[in-house]
Amino acid sequence: MTTFDDREKAFEAKYEHDEELKFKVNSRRNKLLGLWAASLMGKTGADAEAYAKDVVMADFEKPGDSDVVHKLMTDLAAAGKPADEHAIRKESHRLADEARQQIMTEVR
Template sequence: MNTISLKERAKAQELKYSFEEAFRFRAQVRRNRMIGLWAGEVLGQQDPLLYAENLANWAIEHPSDAELLMKLRRDFDDAKLPLDDAELTTRMHGLLKEILEEMKSG
């Protein structure tokens, strides 16, 4: 009978966790770029792609969704544009779910 040691199981769990975290991180970066592109267009940025990249890079240093929401809130407030926080949160979660499913399937 082939038995797996406790150390081997622990190592496998560590690898699985590490892979899942890296996978989720890549998905969040993609989501943040997409949110940034949307926001850049709504905000009337001259280069929405640059805004999206800058936002995605900023979000790496500030990984929580709450911080991203506050950053976008400030940008929209500075532009004197309305932003529905609940709608944005729903958009963020929906995009992340879509991206995760897309990444898993292909």
């Protein structure tokens, strides 16, 4: 193996690690967002956890966050707790930081 091959493998490993970390943070953020919305709708315990899982799964419908935001807006409105896109995205950004901290603590 040459030094170039070693560097290439190291860069590939770092990229793979970074992408996995990004996926975990995004999934955790969506779970926290689902729990936040569940609390607004008055869901607790197993109902809140199940709803949070539904929010995580909603993220796989389309690329980006629009599918999650749309689900939350629709569900909150149906529960009589309407929230606009800006409020949901603001909470999403706040929870992304919390999710990142949680994941980084688990990694250590």
